[in-house]
Every structure is written in C-alpha cells, then in structure tokens.
Amino acid sequence: MTARDDENDGPAAEREVIQGEIEETAEETPAEEPAQKPVGAHRAPEEESAPAADNVKPGLGAELEALRGELDERTHDLQRVTAEYANYRKRVDRDRGAAAEQTTGKVLTDLLPVLDDIDRAREHGDLVGPFASVAEQLTAVTGKLGLVAFGEKGDPFDPNRHEAVAHQTSADVSEPTCVEVMRRGYSLGERLLRPAMVAVADPE
Template identity: 45%
Template sequence: MSDTPPVEPVVEGEPAPAEPASAEPTPAEATPAEASAEAPAQGFGDAAGEAPDATEVEFSDELSRAESDAAQARADVAALTDDLQRLQAEYLNYKRRVDRDRELVRENATWTALAPVTEVLDTIDRAREHGPLEEGLRAVAEQLERVVAGQGLVRYGAPGDAFDPMLHEALSHIGQDPDVEVTTCKVVARAGYRLGDRVLRAAQVLVVDPAPEQTESQRAE
C-alpha cells in the first residue's frame, strides 16, 4: 500500500479547510520589543544639529530690530538732552545780558536826570566853604540832597581819603605830608557820585604823597 494520505473530495461551494497555525513567528511578525531595539536611537546631538524653523528666525530678527531701535532711541534722547541744555544755557546768558543792559539803561537815565541837580549841589558846597548857609538856602540844599539820595545816587569824597584812581581824579599833587602813609586826598575840589558799584562821576581831588623816611644823620641834623 502507498503512504500518501487519502485526498478528501472537495465539495463545490464549501471553504477549504484551514491549515494548522505554525508555532514560530515569521520574520515579518517581529515583536514590539525587537522593533524598538532595531529602531535607530536619536540622540541630543541629532536634534541640536537640526536647522531652526522659520518662527525662531523671525523672532531673532525682530529682537535684533528692537535692540537697534532702542539704541537709536537712546542716542536721540542724548542728542535732544544736549540741545536742551545748550538752549537753556543760551537763554540764561541772554537773560543775564538783558538784565544787565536794562540796569545800565536805568542808571544812565537816573544820572541824566540828576546830573543838573549835582551841579547845583556843587555850587552849594562851594558856598558852604565860605560859611554856614542861611536857613532858607540850607532847607533847599538838604531837600536836593534827599532827592538825590532817594534815587540811589551816593556822594563820596572827603579830605583824608586814600587816593583810589578808580574813584578819584587827581587834579594835582601839592607836595608831601609826613602825617600820611599813602597818597591821600588833601583837598576835594568836587565830590564824586556813584550808583551802586558804578562810578558815575569821579571825585576831583588834590593829593599829597607820604614823606620819605629820614636817615639817622638827617634826623640828627
């Protein structure tokens, strides 16, 4: 007899009998663990080496533009601050100059108005050199002096004052005087006037110089 198994007749319309499942998995049916082990591992270096995406590039560009704008804004603020300080200094200098010119104009106007009055006072001073004034004339003289002083005009110059070329006009030297140590106003020919620190009219004076020191031989003689 033959060892070939008998072939069962196939009935048309019925499914063929399923073959028994194999106990060993095929290569295509690898387990998840094996698939994970066989997959190439991606390290940190691979991720870092990737090129940045478009969002990161756009953000970097915007940050650079913002830093540039901020630097330009700081430069503009510094320039405007310098301009403001320069304008403020120019304004202060202009204000001082205007105030000084205004004060000068006021002083000139005051002197122009009172100069004739001072000439009258000069005549009264010469009259006083010859004796006391009469009561009526004395009252007028005192009133004129009060008017002049009320406008800030200060009279100066008296015998015995140290000579100051900024305040006095020396008309003449009249010799030496052993009682003085510096050049001194001996006679006041005409009083001077000043308004504040400004001399409007120098006092006209006659001056004397100090006598030179004598040697012991000269003193003995």
C-alpha cells in the same frame, strides 16, 4: 423544491456569498495612513510663528537702540538750547541794568552842579528855611538812586578818584594826602561820575 427553483436560487446564493466575502475583506483591511505632506507644502500658522518671532527680536533691539540714540540727541539739543537761553537772559538782564545805570548816571550828572551849590550854601551857613528842606529832599532822592559823594579833607590821595589841582609838602603827612577839597566827587555804583577836586600835600 423543484429543479427550476434550484437553478434560479443557485446564482443568487452565489452572489450573496461573494458580497459577504467582499464586505468582510473591507472590514479587515486597515485604513490607509495619510500621505506625508510634500516638501514645500503650506505649513500651519504655529509652525511659521516660531522662526518669525526669532527674526523679530533682533529687529526690535536695533529699533530700540535707534530710539535711545535719538532721545539722547534730543536731550543734548534741549540742554544746549536751555543753556543758551539762560545765557541770553543773563546778557539781557546785564544790558538792561547797564542801560538803566547809564540813564540814571546821565540824570544825576546833570544834577551835580545843583548839589555843588547846596554844598557851598551849607559851608557859608546859607542853607536855612525852605531852601534847606528842598536841599535835604534832593540829597535824599539822589542817595536812593545810588549817588555817593566822596572827597574829604584827610583822605589819602587816589589819582583814580581825585583830581589834584594844587601840590605842597608837609611834615604832618606820611603819604600824599588830600588837605583841601574844592569840589566833592560822585560815583554811581562802580561808575565814577566825577572825580573830587583837591589840593594834595606830599611828605617832606
């Protein structure tokens, strides 16, 4: 090897040695730890979900209580409306029944003179033939409509149901008693259509 070659190879060899030392130093140097997250940095979704869940539970409880209160209020409203409707139905049925009874009573009251004629014909023995059949049918129809006749000889006198047109005394009675019936009375259910016209005997 010539002196020139030594001169040319010296710096090159020295550079190679320095390069090798740098590489070895880089391999031995540990990797830097990641820098800590600065305060206020963006957190991962997992880190934010925990506090949010704690905040949601009380909110759901309050909302549930509000819904329960509203449900109770609506239930009470429904019960009140149901009761009012039931009372309305009862009132309508009662009024309808009263109106029907009033109409029926008006018709039957108009027929009472005819029934009086039938009673007089029966007492005199004139209720015979076709007239007897018609009279029986009329009596049966009025009975189906609820018409009830009252007033018989021997009944205790009731001023609410009897109209006294004559009075007398008798040792045969212990209380005021109907001893004669001039005209029978009629009622329709609890309604008095006409009192019975009677003669009353008082005890002596």
